Amino acid sequence: MKIKIPKKLKIGAIEYEVNMVAGLKLYRGNWGEAGYISHTIDIDNLLPDIDRMATYIHEALHVIDSEYVCGIDEDNIERLGNGVLKIFQQLGIEFDWSEVE
Numbered sequence: 001m002k003i004k005i006p007k008k009l010k011i012g013a014i015e016y017e018v019n020m021v022a023g024l025k026l027y028r029g030n031w032g033e034a035g036y037i038s039h040t041i042d043i044d045n046l047l048p049d050i051d052r053m054a055t056y057i058h059e060a061l062h063v064i065d066s067e068y069v070c071g072i073d074e075d076n077i078e079r080l081g082n083g084v085l086k087i088f089q090q091l092g093i094e095f096d097w098s099e100v101e
C-alpha cells in the first residue's frame, strides 16, 4: 500500500513543510533535518526510497519529541525510527513522494 506523503505534516499545533533538498548531506552534513523554527522537515533528494522513508520517520519523531516535550535523545530517536520503519515494512506500507518532490 502506498501512502502519499503530504507537503505539510501537522504535529501538535504546528504544520511542518516537507522538502526534498538538493545537497543537504553535502552542504549541511545531514541526510535529514527537522527545523523547529522554520517548521520544516528537509530530506536529501539523493536518498533511495527506503532511506528516504527512514529519514522521514526519524525527522517526524524529532518533531513529535519537540512538540510534545518528550526529552528523547538522538540514539533513542534512531531506535524508535528503526522500529516504526520495521512495522511499516511488515504492513506493506510504502511512501509516495509525488507531493513533496
Ligand SMILES: [Zn+2]
Binding pocket: 058, 062, 074, 077
Ligand atoms: Zn536525529
